[in-house]
Amino acid sequence: MANVIVNRVKEFLKKYPPFNFLTDDLLELVAREVELIYYEKGEYLFEKGEPAKKHFFVVREGAIHLTEELAGISHTREHCDEGDVFGVLALLGKRPYILTAQAVEDSLLYAIPVHVFDDIMQKNSRVSMYFAAGFASGQVVVRTDLSQSQEARKLFNSPAQDNGLMIFSGQSLVNYSYPVVSCQLGDTVAMAVKKMSSRGVGSIIVLDGDAFPKGIITDKDLRNRLIAKGKPYETKVEEIMSHPVRTTHTKADFAHIYLTMIKHRLHHLLITEDGTDQSELVGIISDHDILLSQGNSPAVIINALQGTSDIKEIAKLRDQSERLLGYYLENEISIDFVAGIITEINDIIVQRAIQLAKNKHDTSFKEASKVKFCFVGLGSEGRGEQLLRTDLDNAIIYEDVPESLSDQAASYFHLIARDVMDILFACGFQACPGEMMANNPQWCQPISIWKRYFSDWIRQPDQESLMMATIFFDYRPVAGFHPLANSLTEHIYSEIEKEKIFLNFFAKNALLNPPPLGFFRNFIVEKSGEQRDKFDIKLRAMMPLADAARLLMLSHRVFGINNTFKRFEKLAELEPTNQELYLDAGKAYEIFMRIRALEGLKNQTSGRYIQPESLGKLQRQLLKNAFFPIDELQKIIRVRFQLDYFAS
Template sequence: MTVSVEVAAVRDFLAECTPFNELSEEHLTLAAGHVQIAYYRAGESTGILDYSNPKLLIVRSGAFEVRNGEGELLDRVEPGGYFGYPSLLTGDAITNQAVVIEDGLLYQIDADTFQQLRSVNRSFDRFFNQAHAKRLRHAVRFREQNYQLTRRVGDLSSREPVTARPDLTVAEVAEIMTAQRVSSVMVIDERQQLCGLVTDRDLRARVVAEKRGPETPLSEIMTRELTSVSAESLVFEALLLMTEHNIHHLPVTADGQPVAMLTTTDLVKAQKADPVYLIGEIGHQDSVEGLKGVSRDIPELLRSLIRAEASADQIGRLLTTVTDALTRQLIKQAVEKYGEPPVPFAWLAFGSLGRRDQTAISDQDNGMLVGDAVTQGDDEYFLAVANYVNDGLDACGYKYCPGEIMASTPDWRQPLVGWKKQFLRWINQPSSKALMHASIFFDMRCVYGDQSLFDDLQATVCDAARGNEIFLANLTANALKLTPPMGFFKNFVVEHSGEHKNTLDVKLRGIMPINDIARIYALSIGSRQVHTLERLQEAVSSKLLTLKDSRNLTDAHEFISRLRLVHQGEQLRDGVKPDNHLNPSTFSSLSRHQLRDAFAVVNNAQSALRVKFTHGLM
């Protein structure tokens, strides 16, 4: 096919750029034929990204920067680089801005052509999806981590504003405030613009104290000189304003119209969603009832962390830290009640709490490791302490373990010698029950008490598991029973009936397999790490995993875990009991694509695990 000189020049340039070099000659020419060329001068920043008409932008010459709505740098794009594609992938009107750093030419490809090229070439499609995922991770990585300082006012104010006209009387407004159970009313004019504010304090100081009558109009007592903020303002900025002006009510406006009222009560509630605040409050409680009250703020902590785009790993560690603090305070209360322990002991955490990756769903997996000098009579003390802590955790929202893996159960309240015998039995006689326990008990951590007792136990376990081919082979075979829910044609395999119809259990079929992989590698080298991502890093150091494979598993773990946490945060917001069941039909096309990629990573890692360890069964 004959093409013009101009199209041929564009085609030659694109042919040198990944992923256009993956296209057939026909589709490369198609792309070049649809290119529009635009020239921009250094310093320009308007009109380059038009989200009403999104396009793929390819830098032919010059240099461009892409910044988010807060002005933070997301990417610097030079010849052969791309931007503008996130809107084409997601359909969302992303509010990034492009700035011209050096005079340059852009090749522009329209949305229809871009989608056609994605549909005909898998490598082309994968390239832009992975580029978008990388940019998202970059944006989160460089986001200010103190989420309390970066939260928006709009995140705190939820109810509709209570408003009144200036000609209403004090008596009428008092009735409104009583009925609406608010301490302030925003006054609006005929154009719905905010023109004044009346608070409880105004009614006391300007009506009662000045002996005005109930028929006094609001226009005579309202505060006219107002300080206000937008919903996009930082909570930190609002706090400074309220402190500077000594006010307790701050109107939230949009184009001069009231949209919400921010109060000091809202700020107190926001502070309660700070893990440092929560842990401090936990340390001040001397009763289960007090801890129960503090624990009610944990769901809001989770939602706050999700809104701040903290990583799933960060969220898991923070929630675990709060749970650790609750557990320690309960143990301290129990010791205060029952006296000092007769022999040293350690409180053990297993499973997700042991791995430091807790979510909104948390039942109890714990035990007590007691010094070998314990006597039969001493167990009465330790049972009392265990019952106090287990009951207290249940009261705080950490439900009793359905399998009774709790310190109050005799099997999981043992002297050191008893725990060693139990673990050695599981390792040397890997029955189906022992393998089931491995996914819980081999992820253990000391939360409180004598660390040396725990270190002694962990050393015994790690030494026994290291290089034990039969145990590792059985552990691997058992772990491989949980595979990602993907069909032969790379379609999602969902539940076909029941309560969770059309959903995936992303914990069971996505996160747990990665945890299993990391655990097996750790046990094979006698590692004492229990956190999944740290285990994967040690596997790289020990040459069991390549750096690329470790990073792929880490990214897959983060992506799937993040999807689950966002899902649980939405359920908490809606008053629904959190679960692990996600409906893939509700995802964007990008998220579905990335989830398939994450499952493919897990599947490949399981295949490598099978080759490496199951020979012990032959």
């Protein structure tokens, strides 16, 4: 009889991570130690602040809510049902619980003793990184618990685990599921649930008459949109499905898939014939598939950042991401992918910093704290290209307020900006020498002032205005109310439409730095100062490309794409006759970004100034080839914007 029970436990556990990572022998060892516990609806398993128990839990049947009380109101942070793991503080932090666990229906749980898993955690990196990444059955149920765990940090820092940082090797590594369980628009939820149950899956895709995906229904949708609302099972699937769905194409590589899911916090990504929701469904990828494919990922850092309010911890995590950056660069990982990951990490740090600042000041500025605002990144940060912790360029845009609230709003946002910048400095980011930062009151202003700034720069394009435009045109909303940034963008294009001559001035400014084609003969290096005899890769290689891409995108009235190499990709689409040049320019920019980042990591600098003799033969040849698109681009700009006539 005992063996029968053990086998039942094994059969259940092996369907869910991290138990499906275990060998049969280890799984049996775990199953033999499991205790079955019953909780009635409404009963508490543990409360916030209680010492961690000597076991963690897996839901066998029923449902558990993990809640937190704020201002006397209980907020549900996670809903755990069949197969979900929770209460792992006993495994990792050995600290009091930070959430309360309550059975919301009669529930059976497996309680797994910590001592059984101690040895497994030490020896099985896939299990360790599963918990460290905060995933459980396709959702993050212990994110905050795990983000501060000493074990996860030790594992991530361990040299023996460095191979786990390599999550992309150039090809698609994720096997998507097919055939996908699906139903049709117009079907009832009862029909959909029957299909889900018969196939043993937790989601179903809703298709239209052309077999194009229109929505997805998960167990969570059934709970929250059907059962909780008291709707009958005869409800049509379209009434409770999540939509629109996010899709990608069959040839998407792992980098694209992984970044899409990380950036949009997706649990499921659909694969279609052409990558849109207007073509046939081919397969589905879950975040669990991603986890099984890689075992370790930047999700460790991202989940940890989202769960901590400790500034020292945030700084440590940013240090970890720099080590991750070094590993990616050394292994020739796509710069597009690397930039996406580092940008996402930097953005989350800013978002956490803003939340910490708001927590500190909102109670003292009750009216001003309700004013909508947008924190924007500028320069390389705005372009999503800030791989190293170089100079910060950013600003705050907030909505216009009544005169009576003007001073209070200004004071409030200046305090928010000050605290955010202090946190970023504590994380190793450098201050902008020109003080183009949100903590400078000049760059922390209501939307009407920002519109006036840009109008002045566009209508009076003197040298100072053009310099400002070069920096500020690459703004990107990082946190807050994005429509404010969008409103500013619409204003800018409206102003440029009225003052078309501005683009000619802007084009002239883009030619200030000619390509260093004599680099390998005469070494175009700095002639004096601290950086004498060094090559300025930012000024002489990267800026000419960034300036050209920005100008050409403005001339095409395309906004929403700030990244330089992505701008060149878009320009290749818009101008087929120059497609090859634009694609080469994008590749050149990626080369410069990689070389600068490697130089910066090696010397613990910004990487801007390079000692020419330190470059190897291959790097020198790579640089030489990368300079030529600059010259060709500047020829196009000179002709297109009639700069020879304009100069005279």
